[in-house]
Amino acid sequence: MQKKKNNSLQLLGGLAPxxxxxxxxxxxxxxxxxxxxxxxxxxxxxxxAGLACEDAVQSRIVKYKKGQWYADQxxxxxxxxxxxxxKPTVDNNWTLLVQSVNHHLxxxxxxxxxxxFIPHARLDDLMVSYAPNGGGVGPHFDSYDVxxxxxxxxxxWRISEQTDLSLVDGAPLRxxxxxxxxxEWLLEAGDMLYLPPHLAHWGIxxxxxxxxxxxxxxxxxxxxxxxLATEFLGFMQDQLNQDKLVLNGIxxxxxxxxQDHAAEIGKEMIAKVSANLQKIKWSNEAIAEFLxxxxxxxKADVVFEPNKKMAMxxxxxxxxxxxxxxxxxxxxxxxxDNFYLNGEVTTxxxxxxxxxxxxxxxxxxxxxxIQDAPLLQQLYDWYIAGYLSFDS
Ligand code: SIN
Ligand code: CO
Numbered sequence: 564m565q566k567k568k569n570n571s572l573q574l575l576g577g578l579a580p581x582x583x584x585x586x587x588x589x590x591x592x593x594x595x596x597x598x599x600x601x602x603x604x605x606x607x608x609x610x611x612a613g614l615a616c617e618d619a620v621q622s623r624i625v626k627y628k629k630g631q632w633y634a635d636q637x638x639x640x641x642x643x644x645x646x647x648x649x650k651p652t653v654d655n656n657w658t659l660l661v662q663s664v665n666h667h668l669x670x671x672x673x674x675x676x677x678x679x680f681i682p683h684a685r686l687d688d689l690m691v692s693y694a695p696n697g698g699g700v701g702p703h704f705d706s707y708d709v710x711x712x713x714x715x716x717x718x719x720w721r722i723s724e725q726t727d728l729s730l731v732d733g734a735p736l737r738x739x740x741x742x743x744x745x746x747e748w749l750l751e752a753g754d755m756l757y758l759p760p761h762l763a764h765w766g767i768x769x770x771x772x773x774x775x776x777x778x779x780x781x782x783x784x785x786x787x788x789x790x791l792a793t794e795f796l797g798f799m800q801d802q803l804n805q806d807k808l809v810l811n812g813i814x815x816x817x818x819x820x821x822q823d824h825a826a827e828i829g830k831e832m833i834a835k836v837s838a839n840l841q842k843i844k845w846s847n848e849a850i851a852e853f854l855x856x857x858x859x860x861x862k863a864d865v866v867f868e869p870n871k872k873m874a875m876x877x878x879x880x881x882x883x884x885x886x887x888x889x890x891x892x893x894x895x896x897x898x899x900d901n902f903y904l905n906g907e908v909t910t911x912x913x914x915x916x917x918x919x920x921x922x923x924x925x926x927x928x929x930x931x932x933i934q935d936a937p938l939l940q941q942l943y944d945w946y947i948a949g950y951l952s953f954d955s
Pocket of ligand 1: 705779
């Protein structure tokens, strides 16, 4: 526990995580010089471009040319990169953005783990951008909390306290029509800027040609209330279909009175249906189950590769020797006895629950002394499904 605190202290520029949460989180920006000492980045520009050429990776190239914005979706190939302007100018530049780098790079997952003073349930992904001098995605705001960690090169960040958040019509990405700079900072390798949602910002790559700019965005999702409501109603519908809600019987109107208009939906009918629907109730346990399954559900483009059959005996031996980790793409959460892994729920108590709590918190467990046969079987099943890995 002490170790976690010390790590967070440097990452937050000496602030205790509690102070950061109380004074800055979701409230105001924070610039942290030297958040990670000697941070040289996690991958080279070529490696990032390589990722952007893979089918399973979400990437974009944003271009700015003569006052117009363009956005192309990956996967890309060598020609796409060869056709980019060799000598970008203020009027003709570009940036490459690669999402969910933590799903492909163990170092990316390890970097996110340093931010575990924020609950995993809020985590979105690690996005990495690359831009030559002058490149960027323009002035905009995001709907999530983000830590912008500078890798190689430099980036000039401008923020604005403006309340006018109107966007340029018809642009392929969200660009603010106006931007009034309130503050600006030049971030160098290892510096980090925290921004709460809806704060207007504008990052411009600054490079003398040697070290083009790479920025690591550690993003935390802040779901829209409407999205949560829609998803929750879907969850409730499943509960209804599985007869988990008490709504028995059929509509009854033994007390039906003669109406003046046969076509009118009478007040009595409305009142009876209303009384029935108000029987739909949910407990905090149901909300926890909804959140656990929804927030641990993999994004639509995530595919798990099942592991080749390994005999249970070999699995158990390897497990005892080197422990096991969540696959880079896995998301695990828990609430009381329920453990949610990639949208699926299982219930555990006692020592197995302690072990799974560690796995969910740290994404890795040493597993020398696991004796519990059902837990071993569960770990084995998750491993075969590709949810756990010996290599991540
Ligand atoms: C970038 O890394 O270029 C953009 C990050 C952001 O503005 O959210
Ligand atoms: Co942004």
